[in-house]
Amino acid sequence: GQQLNQSPQSMFIQEGEDVSMNCTSSSIFNTWLWYKQDPGEGPVLLIALYKAGELTSNGRLTAQFGITRKDSFLNISASIPSDVGIYFCAAQRDSGGGADGLTFGKGTHLIIQP
């Protein structure tokens, strides 16, 4: 199946710093999504993007659907301790792709140093 290359694998930052992570693929996707997983919990959807070039914000989070439809990035501004967790990108081929058309990246582990 398609693979999503998510980077960085982990990030060690200071509280208050901005964060940027991205997801790339050699395949074209029609939907990009970003999820966050707190330790020991299930992932929660942060942002869904449905149009190439789309830029969407959710509070301090901003995500973009790449114009080539092969990538997406997520930015977090002014990080706070509760931002700690694993961030997953996910992408879907098309609306009729079914569940096996949804692919997840391996995650970016965000750690905030005191």
Added chain:
Amino acid sequence: DGGITQSPKYLFRKEGQNVTLSCEQNLNHDAMYWYRQDPGQGLRLIYYSQIVNDFQKGDIAEGYSVSREKKESFPLTVTSAQKNPTAFYLCASSTTVDTGELFFGEGSRLTVL
């Protein structure tokens, strides 16, 4: 409150035993899924169901079985045929199988002793 509930949260089993993980949702969603998560890995799809009495294999279905007798329930059985069952298992649901907007449960951590 609407949501998706997995149980148990933690489970230990001996090699050679089957174990069943429960997943219940009251969101009135048609589609339900089971994913497996291993450290440093993404989420890998085990099985999914588009509608009651129907389910499809995902990428890593070998050694697992499911049933979908009720819309609300999608239990996963980890059989003794699964060679490396120790993992974090996540159940999810969505309005239909065509959306990537999934609602996840809190997960079940299975450890084989």
